[in-house]
């Protein structure tokens with residue numbers, strides 16, 4: 017298997033899982049190293065023969081050390097769109113293309129709402145920076161009809177990925193441990209989330225060869241747990257699991273100033289996302305609810 021960005025938080029979990037299933041993984045990275053090839057090598061020499069390819073590369077959107085400005089936004093786009101394009105072009109040019117091509121994007125394509133529920137079949141049009149990014153990102157991964165007959169295309173749109181070794185939890189654990197955790201903004205906004213093991217499981221499932229022939233359009237799976245939680249419910253459950261109070265709400269305007277309003281919106285607004293097709297495909301979540309997920313992540 018070839019994994020762009022396989023060195024990251026989700027990629028490390030996926031690599032562990034695929035190795036346990038007997039696969040060999042080649043990580044595509046900016047840096048050369050053992051078990052890795054670089055993006056420049058893929059561009060010049062093509063994709064090594066592999067059964068499946070996935071792209072997980074992207075500059076971290078929640079990097080607290082980076083100011084929300086044009087240069088950061090440019091990096092967020094190019095790190096995702098360019099790597100995705102390189103992989104899609106290498107797949108199309110390969111004499112032995114992989115059977116599956118999985119692109120991991122995000123739920124930012126769905127417009128935040130307290131009421132609307134989104135499934136993979138929901139129609140959406142870009143409405144802000146992040147949804148435009150998802151549009152461009154998913155378009156960059158699209159294979160021509162000819163290539164799509166040989167390689168199954170899958171798009172997985174995860175919510176906030178929860179796990180001990182990265183993502184949102186890594187930044188939240190210290191304030192929550194100190195009893196300084198609290199709801200963000202109103203707290204009523206939906207908080208779509210998934211345990212990192214389940215996301216790795218959905219990706220591995222998508223990478224597996226299937227019997228039916230691939231369609232020319234990508235199969236889309238929402239990578240979110242089926243429990244529809246709000247930020248308030250998440251905050252209270254994390255506090256309970258850690259046995260810490262969560263009495264200090266973080267006002268929306270503070271996040272706007274600290275993170276930039278477009279980025280703060282990821283935290284202060286949210287989408288009710290349902291993993292309809294993911295469940296229909298037969299995938300079984302190991303962590304379908306917050307109690308089980310948070311217990312695994314911080315319980316010990």
Ligand code: NDP
Nearest residue numbers: 021023024025026045046072073074075095122176177183
């Ligand atoms: P990470 O932040 O761990 O980054 C993954 C990899 O991307 C890194 O290991 C790095 O690989 C590569 N990367 C980082 N910056 C750049 C850059 N500027 N240019 C090219 N490559 C870069 O990501 P996650 O594992 O958390 O997420 C995987 C994917 O899932 C990402 O695309 C992310 O947007 C998406 N996603 C993640 C969510 C989350 O909560 N974590 C939520 C929703 C979507 P290397 O150093 O080897 O080049």
